[in-house]
Amino acid sequence: MTDLYLQDWRGWTPHRDAAGNTRLDTRDKPAGTAIPAMLRRRLNLIGRAVCDMLLELDPASNHVVLHASRHGDGDRTLEMLYALDDGDPLSPARFGLSVHNATIGVYSIASGNRRSQQAIAASGAEWGALMAEARGYLADGESSVLVVFGDQPVPERFAAYAPNTLAAAVALRLGLVPGADTRRLVDRSLETGPDHALLPAPQPLDIIDWLTGQQAFIRCARTHREWCWEPASDTQ
Amino acid sequence: MTTTALEHELKELIIETLELEDVTADDIDPQEPLFVEGLGLDSIDALELGLALQKRYGITLESDAESSRQHFANLKSLAALVEARRVK
Numbered sequence: 298m299t300d301l302y303l304q305d306w307r308g309w310t311p312h313r314d315a316a317g318n319t320r321l322d323t324r325d326k327p328a329g330t331a332i333p334a335m336l337r338r339r340l341n342l343i344g345r346a347v348c349d350m351l352l353e354l355d356p357a358s359n360h361v362v363l364h365a366s367r368h369g370d371g372d373r374t375l376e377m378l379y380a381l382d383d384g385d386p387l388s389p390a391r392f393g394l395s396v397h398n399a400t401i402g403v404y405s406i407a408s409g410n411r412r413s414q415q416a417i418a419a420s421g422a423e424w425g426a427l428m429a430e431a432r433g434y435l436a437d438g439e440s441s442v443l444v445v446f447g448d449q450p451v452p453e454r455f456a457a458y459a460p461n462t463l464a465a466a467v468a469l470r471l472g473l474v475p476g477a478d479t480r481r482l483v484d485r486s487l488e489t490g491p492d493h494a495l496l497p498a499p500q501p502l503d504i505i506d507w508l509t510g511q512q513a514f515i516r517c518a519r520t521h522r523e524w525c526w527e528p529a530s531d532t533q
Numbered sequence: 534m535t536t537t538a539l540e541h542e543l544k545e546l547i548i549e550t551l552e553l554e555d556v557t558a559d560d561i562d563p564q565e566p567l568f569v570e571g572l573g574l575d576s577i578d579a580l581e582l583g584l585a586l587q588k589r590y591g592i593t594l595e596s597d598a599e600s601s602r603q604h605f606a607n608l609k610s611l612a613a614l615v616e617a618r619r620v621k
Contacts, residue, residue, distance in 0.1 A: 335573050338552045386587070389580035390551075 299432060301471050302479040304441060306530075308505040309346035309354055310465035318509060320348065332407035339390065341370060343447040343466050344400040350468035353445055358410035363430045364445045365400045366416075367383055367421035367498070368459065370394065371451045382496060385453070400447075421498025425520030431471050441472045446501045465501040467508070481527035493518050536563060540612045550585040552576050563608040571607070578616075579605060591620035 309322040322328075329345030330338045331352035337345060343366070351362065373395040377387055393399065398416035405414060413434070419426040427444045434442045447466030451459040471476060475481065496518040506512035507524075516523040536544075544558040547567075551574065565571035582605070583613065588593045592615065594601055604614040 333553050335575075386584055388584065390577050391619075393577055456555045 299473060300437065301431065301435070301482040301484065302475050303426070303468040303471065303482055304472050304476070305354055305499050306467065306469040306508055307346060307350035308465070308467040308501075308508065310463065310492055310502055310505055311348065312463045312465065312502060313505065313509075316509075320501070321509065323503065324348070325532055334514075336403050336407050337454070339394055340400065341394075341449065342401060342464060343374070344403065345467065346466040347400050347445055347447055348404045348407060350466065351410075351443055352408060354470045355410075355441075355470055356402045359412065359453055360410075360441050361412045361434050362401055362404070362410065362414040362443045362445065363415050363427050363434075364398070364414065364447075365419065366397065366400075366448050366449050367418060367423055367428050367500070368462065369397045369418060369420060369426055370399065370455035371449075371455060375452045375454060376388055377509065401445075420519070422519035424499045425522055425526070427518045428482075428522075428524070428529065429520075435471070435473045441470050444469045444471055446504055449500050453480075460497060460500075462500055463502050465505055467501050467504045469504075469508075483525050483527055487516055487518065487521045487523045489521070538606055539610065539615060541607060541614065543611055546585055546589060547572075547582065550581055561608060563612075565607055567605055567607055576599070586615065589621075590615050590618070592618045 307320050309327050311323055311325045313321065313323055315321040315323045323424060327346035329340060329349060331349045340348065374393050377391055377395060379388055397418055401414045404410065405431060415430060417430065418425050423446055427446060431442045431444050445466065445468045446459060448462050449464045450462050468511055496516050498513050498519065499517055503512060503515060507515050514523050514525050540563050541558060544561045547553065547561065548556055551616065561572060568574045583594050586594070594604065604610055
């Protein structure tokens, strides 16, 4: 399988200590300063973080963007359902931003990036889906692709039906060519084991922990794959 | 120029309904355009504002684009619309 190389990354979560890592933003509210206030007002915390990170990783806004979220914006969706139940008309802004590609849509308007942009939800297999899509675009000749994964806690009303999710978003720029500052991503089959069916689905916070060296592997039972960094590399 | 109580109320309605972070009532000039130029609102804001006028004042706007453009031109014209057509 073609090797993937991590060129750079950014993360946002208020649930970790950055410990001097300038790639990780741990503020409660991401600045969102990369995009104009009139667009920023429509974004939730994940959206603000995603736009900031994408523009840092690709200032020229030239690369394909793959954006995954398992749950999307559950809060806005639920508010719309409550409004319907009350017989109230739906808020157009809320409706427009509840769709799964809303965040990258706002990013596209703000940045002028007119490349292919894809919104992915995969019932817990988001990371595997992102890697598969990234390989496809890179095999098609892209020099780099931007891979984004973000989720916020699901609304209380749905909490019993979804895994506990802490707010986090992470963006990576990937390519096929090794360079001075790249890290090779090892992607291999997850050997079937009795416990693997019980593996929790990787969340954005897991990816951040893996990037910062707090976690050795990303394992995804649904795609039967695991990812790790090439041995002997230091954590960035 | 003095701002009427209704104009002030509409400014607050716009800021709250459209979640205009960093905008205060003083930033909205009653004579300046609300859309595209001036305040810089967009078409989704127009729909959202129409909904807010319906909820707050019971005003149902006709689907005629030209009259909506006139009503939504600036805060003064919006206040005139509310004055003339409010049922609550």
